[in-house]
Amino acid sequence: MKHPIQEKFNKYGFVILAPGQVPSDAITTFSDEWKEVYFRNEFHKIDPVFEFAVRSTRNSNCTLLSEAQMTNELFEEARMFEADSNFVSVSHYGGNTMVFGGVNPELDPRATASIQHACQATHRIELLKNLDLLTDTQIDLMEMAEEGFLDKEIASEFGISLSAIAQRKQAICKAVGTDCFKSTLRLYTLQKWGGLVGEYT
């Protein structure tokens, strides 16, 4: 599926982090060589992109890096790989975080809000892919939850205990990369009914 941010940057990369996860891989248009160098040297520990993410743990946010922030050894090396990101975005969804860095030296600061919107859409698209991993039983549980069944009703239908339902919900969240079942259900509904439901009065 195409990323909504694709055409806005010369090159970009992002890391999707499930709750408690540390950066170890990225989805990126930067070269494989840069990706390998970046994670081998744990550059995320000194990268202003991740420093911004650490400061934005509660809210989704974005910024353009200043020239001062981009003058250090990391950026000198990054420039050789055309990976000197000047735009940073952090997106949060249901406990999952996406940290994004993109290269576009011509970027108009007034456009950052719309690009942040595209980053958040990209984040959701990546999480939606994880829904394809759900088993038939997990889909049945999502279906009952979507129809508004209470946990005790779902438990009765499945013939299992309430705590087993809680465990199954947790397993679904883990598969999708979130820690909030309601958020996961919203994603599921978005994917399932996308293309079938429209605003109409």
Next chain:
Amino acid sequence: MRYFTTTVDLKDSELDHSIYVQCLQLRREVFISQMGWNLYQHMGCEFDQYDTPASVHVVALQNNAVLGCMRLLRTDNDLGNATYMILDAHLGRIPNLPSGIMDEQIQSQDTWEASRLAISSRVPTSERNAVLVDLLRTGMEYVATRGGTSLLGMMNPVFLRVFRRAGLRAYKFGRIADQRDGRLCVMKLDLEPGAAMVAA
């Protein structure tokens, strides 16, 4: 939520055309405004080469307002350079839809296609499955009265679980294809033996 389902047949001389127009308006909202698909529209309505008098539309109505709709077309339909949407997509004739999606090509008076399913956002999430299944049941009853025995549709594969939970005999009828807006697969719903007698 109170509503009822019925069929809209363009060949019906007493047809309330406003219902049909509402279907096309809802489709425009869903497929063009919401999804941004590059489809033909005119006067606030979306319609295509399959919207001929041979098609029949199933609608869910609440106080004469369309809550949901779906188009039925017999699979032996011949429109010159087109057949029915799923087969034309399978044969690679429809841009933006995946090809090679059917286990086998079907063109039979026994099998109908359901397409252009659209549901209004006025239907709460918790009731969408019910509206969808009611549309399908009404469509299946109509197909049964015309001697049909099965229905083809193209949807996100999770709907197989929805249909099976609702007691419908639904199964996958081709590969799961990834496309721009998510995953799709062709599914086949077999009517219960004797459904024609019940529906008649």
